[in-house]
Amino acid sequence: MTEHAAGLGRRQQKKRETRRAIRDAALDLALENGLENLTVEAIAQTAGVSSRTFFNYFSSKEDALVTQAAEGADQVCKLLLERPSDEPPLEAFRNAVIYSNYFGADPVNRERVLARQRLTQCHPSLMAHHLGKIAMVERTFADALAERMGVDAEGDMTPQLLAAVAMSAIRVAVRQWVHKGDLPLYDLLETAFKQLEHLGLATQHPEPAG
């Protein structure tokens, strides 16, 4: 066991670097030449690997471009389960998200994250891939919420609804952030979650069947 600086073997570290190189190359080329003129071969070449290797890392160029939504999901789940149990579910979730680094607290990458999101918002194919990943994360969150609430994750719709609603808030906040990139994302997140409470969800007159 040759434990080096990081807890990662040389192999794992190289894989990380390659992965990052491919992602960076993909984003740079997409921004430079447009998504329609982007090929896997060009990405691979820029990243210094073969086309075949690209597909060992990503299943498509969209996959390489889309935000790694699953990145901080585990941490969010962990934080969620640690929140005080008297906190209402959505508030607990919001706090878990905000105190996590789900959005990569690293401000160095801010412009890059913004550019990636902008690209995603503009291209339906990227958006679809993005939402596909989001959906998987959503299920993870639903399971965590179910555990927190002590109910069945599959039979009870509540945790699924909570997860879906929470992801909606995040999604809308990010869209707004991209739309006018001056406001800080965290403020928009706060606003979105706050607005959920006043959406006219509570109905007190269910229509006497006209």
Add this chain to the structure above:
Amino acid sequence: MTEHAAGLGRRQQKKRETRRAIRDAALDLALENGLENLTVEAIAQTAGVSSRTFFNYFSSKEDALVTQAAEGADQVCKLLLERPSDEPPLEAFRNAVIYSNYFGADPVNRERVLARQRLTQCHPSLMAHHLGKIAMVERTFADALAERMGVDAEGDMTPQLLAAVAMSAIRVAVRQWVHKGDLPLYDLLETAFKQLEHLGLATQHPEPAG
């Protein structure tokens, strides 16, 4: 102007038929041989057109398989704008959806719709395409809600949040419907929308903390 039985020219009618033939062929073959063994050529052949023509109708086989979510969207918007203005937004939306034929009230297709949804739930690539379409419909709904509320559709997050939350309810209800296909979809829809009201959105600490 040779007005025939329907308000459609012979050409439009043929296109409708071809479109349906392709969709049906795609679903049948997917259910029969599995999605991984499905090719555009096979779909086209079964539908009685050339491969090239397939791509005149759909951009991919996923496109042909996924639920046409945009189908009844216009009708839902129209109904939404006709709801009494004192109805809370989500309730108005729910009623608009339920009184529309957004889910194709035709019970003949029930098994077919169910099969299609099951397929979608099982295959991430189909789910991604599906969510991509859903997202576009969601924007349409957000615009309608903004008009109903008399606010700016882009600047104000509220209509976007409302649309997203409403689609969440629909999405979860459909997933539940697929998961155990015995309960009628409309009951699950009602339940989902009803549960939105009790999600702990309002921060009033429902749990006295055991």
Add this chain to the structure above:
DNA sequence: CAAAATCTTGCACACTCTGCAAGTTTTTAT
């Protein structure tokens, strides 16, 4: 009925993605 508009199809072509079989590098265990 003839001109215009529209739809279908085949063909060519670039690109995507996968399995397989080398060859190379890292890891593990002696």
Add this chain to the structure above:
DNA sequence: ATAAAAACTTGCAGAGTGTGCAAGATTTTG
């Protein structure tokens, strides 16, 4: 340190996707 095992990269072959183009067929229009 060294040899065997495990893991990664790469090229190649091949099936499939998706688009532009042009010729031919069909429908619409006047």
